[in-house]
Amino acid sequence: MAHDEIVDHHSALARNALSGERIAQLHAGETVLDLGSGDGIDVLLSARRVGPHGTVFGLDARPAMVELAQRNAEQAGVANAQFLHGTIEAIPLPGHTVDVVIANCVINLSDDKAAVPAEAFRVLRPGGRFGVSDVVTAQGLDEQARPRAEQRIGHAAGSLTVQEYRDLLVAAGFVAVTITLTADHGDGVHSAIVQAVKPAIGPGLEIRPMREGDAAEVLAIYQAGLDTGQASFETTAPIWEGFTASRLPHLRYVATDSDSGEVLGWVAASAVSSRPVYAGVVEHSIYVHPGCQAHGIGRALLGAFIAAAEDAGVWTIQSGVFPENAASLALHQGLGFRVVGTRERIGCHRGLWRDVLMIERRSTLTGV
Ligand SMILES: C[S@@+](CC[C@H](N)C(=O)[O-])C[C@H]1O[C@@H](n2cnc3c(N)ncnc32)[C@H](O)[C@@H]1O
CATH class of the missing domain: 3.40.50.150 (Vaccinia Virus protein VP39)
Incomplete structure (x- = not known):
C-alpha cells in the first residue's frame, strides 16, 4: 500500500x-x-x-x-x-x-x-x-x-x-x-x-469497579469474613444502604470469575476525616470469599486498589488488623504497608480483649 x-x-x-x-x-x-x-x-x-x-x-x-x-x-x-x-x-x-x-x-x-x-x-x-x-x-x-x-x-x-x-x-x-x-x-x-x-489477577478472574448489583454477594463475603472472628470487631455485616453510604464511590472494586460473573472478593475505602489536611487519607477493608483464599485474589485486589487510590490522589491508606490474622498482615506488608503500632486490648470481641495492629501505606508517588 x-x-x-x-x-x-x-x-x-x-x-x-x-x-x-x-x-x-x-x-x-x-x-x-x-x-x-x-x-x-x-x-x-x-x-x-x-x-x-x-x-x-x-x-x-x-x-x-x-x-x-x-x-x-x-x-x-x-x-x-x-x-x-x-x-x-x-x-x-x-x-x-x-x-x-x-x-x-x-x-x-x-x-x-x-x-x-x-x-x-x-x-x-x-x-x-x-x-x-x-x-x-x-x-x-x-x-x-x-x-x-x-x-x-x-x-x-x-x-x-x-x-x-x-x-x-x-x-x-x-x-x-x-x-x-x-x-x-x-x-x-x-x-x-x-x-x-485493566487490573490483572490471573486466568479466568478479573477486577472491576463494584456496582449496586453486587450488593448481595459483597455483603455475603463480608459476613463470611466476620464469621471467622479474625477480620473485624464487627459481628454482623451492615445492610447495603449503610455499607454504600460510608464508602467512597470511586474506590471500591470486586474480583469476579470472568465466566460466571460471581464475586470472589472486594475492597473498599472510607474517608478518615472531613478535614482538608486529611483529604488524601483513607481507611480500607478487603475481604476474599473463604473458598477462594490463597489464589492471589487478595493481592491482585489490593494492588489494583492501591494503584487506583494513588491515581485518585490518596497518599495514605490505613487500616487495623488483628495480630492473629497473619495472612492479612503478610498480604499488606507484601504491598508496602507497615505496622505503625499496636493498640493493646483495645476492644472486647466475643468475650476476649484483643489487640489491633495499626497498619498504613504511605505512597511514594502521591503527596510527595
Ligand atoms: C479523525 S479520524 C481518525 C482515523 C484514524 N484513527 C487515524 O488516525 O487516521 C476519526 C475516525 O473515527 C470514526 N468515528 C468517529 N466517531 C466514531 C464512533 N462513535 N464510533 C466509531 N467510529 C467513529 C470516524 O468515522 C473516523 O474514521
Missing part, C-alpha cells in the same frame, strides 16, 4: 499524533483493537507488529471508511487485520477478547464519552492495555477560547479535560492511568497520550 496515499486522508492533527501502535508497544501474538480506525493505517502498522499469530481489529462507524480500510489491507497484503462496522460506544466484540485497545484522535469525537472507556474495559482481557492518542483541553478553558480552538483544529469538539479523562478511565475500572501532554495546539488544546491498564 502506498503509505503516502493513506497519510493524505489524515487531518493535520492525526498526522501530528503518535500512532496508537507505538504508544501501546505491541508484542507478537497480541489481539489489538483500533477504535475509529478510519482508513486503517494504524491497524496495518499494528498488524505488522503483532505478526501472523496476532490479530488486529479496526472499528469504524462509517461504512465507507470500513470499505476503504479493507481495500488498503488487501492492497498491502495484510491478512491478520479485520475491519468491523460499529461504534466505539457499543463495541461489536465479546468481553475479554482483546489485549490492547488503541485509538488515534477519535474518543474526543464521541458524544457519550463515559461509554468508550467502559466498553474498552469490557473487551480487554485482565492485564490488557489502553493506549490512545487524543485531544484534551486545559482545565477551565474559557467559553470563547473553546469554539475558536474547535474551529481551527476541527477535532476538539467536546474534548475532555485531563481530569475528566482520568476520572472516566478510573470509573470504568482502569488503573495506572497516565496522561502525557504532547503537542500544544494553542487556546488550551493539546494532543495527549493516554495510557491505562
Whole structure:
C-alpha cells in the first residue's frame, strides 16, 4: 500500500499524533483493537507488529471508511487485520477478547464519552492495555477560547479535560492511568497520550469497579469474613444502604470469575476525616470469599486498589488488623504497608480483649 496515499486522508492533527501502535508497544501474538480506525493505517502498522499469530481489529462507524480500510489491507497484503462496522460506544466484540485497545484522535469525537472507556474495559482481557492518542483541553478553558480552538483544529469538539479523562478511565475500572501532554495546539488544546491498564489477577478472574448489583454477594463475603472472628470487631455485616453510604464511590472494586460473573472478593475505602489536611487519607477493608483464599485474589485486589487510590490522589491508606490474622498482615506488608503500632486490648470481641495492629501505606508517588 502506498503509505503516502493513506497519510493524505489524515487531518493535520492525526498526522501530528503518535500512532496508537507505538504508544501501546505491541508484542507478537497480541489481539489489538483500533477504535475509529478510519482508513486503517494504524491497524496495518499494528498488524505488522503483532505478526501472523496476532490479530488486529479496526472499528469504524462509517461504512465507507470500513470499505476503504479493507481495500488498503488487501492492497498491502495484510491478512491478520479485520475491519468491523460499529461504534466505539457499543463495541461489536465479546468481553475479554482483546489485549490492547488503541485509538488515534477519535474518543474526543464521541458524544457519550463515559461509554468508550467502559466498553474498552469490557473487551480487554485482565492485564490488557489502553493506549490512545487524543485531544484534551486545559482545565477551565474559557467559553470563547473553546469554539475558536474547535474551529481551527476541527477535532476538539467536546474534548475532555485531563481530569475528566482520568476520572472516566478510573470509573470504568482502569488503573495506572497516565496522561502525557504532547503537542500544544494553542487556546488550551493539546494532543495527549493516554495510557491505562485493566487490573490483572490471573486466568479466568478479573477486577472491576463494584456496582449496586453486587450488593448481595459483597455483603455475603463480608459476613463470611466476620464469621471467622479474625477480620473485624464487627459481628454482623451492615445492610447495603449503610455499607454504600460510608464508602467512597470511586474506590471500591470486586474480583469476579470472568465466566460466571460471581464475586470472589472486594475492597473498599472510607474517608478518615472531613478535614482538608486529611483529604488524601483513607481507611480500607478487603475481604476474599473463604473458598477462594490463597489464589492471589487478595493481592491482585489490593494492588489494583492501591494503584487506583494513588491515581485518585490518596497518599495514605490505613487500616487495623488483628495480630492473629497473619495472612492479612503478610498480604499488606507484601504491598508496602507497615505496622505503625499496636493498640493493646483495645476492644472486647466475643468475650476476649484483643489487640489491633495499626497498619498504613504511605505512597511514594502521591503527596510527595
Ligand atoms: C479523525 S479520524 C481518525 C482515523 C484514524 N484513527 C487515524 O488516525 O487516521 C476519526 C475516525 O473515527 C470514526 N468515528 C468517529 N466517531 C466514531 C464512533 N462513535 N464510533 C466509531 N467510529 C467513529 C470516524 O468515522 C473516523 O474514521
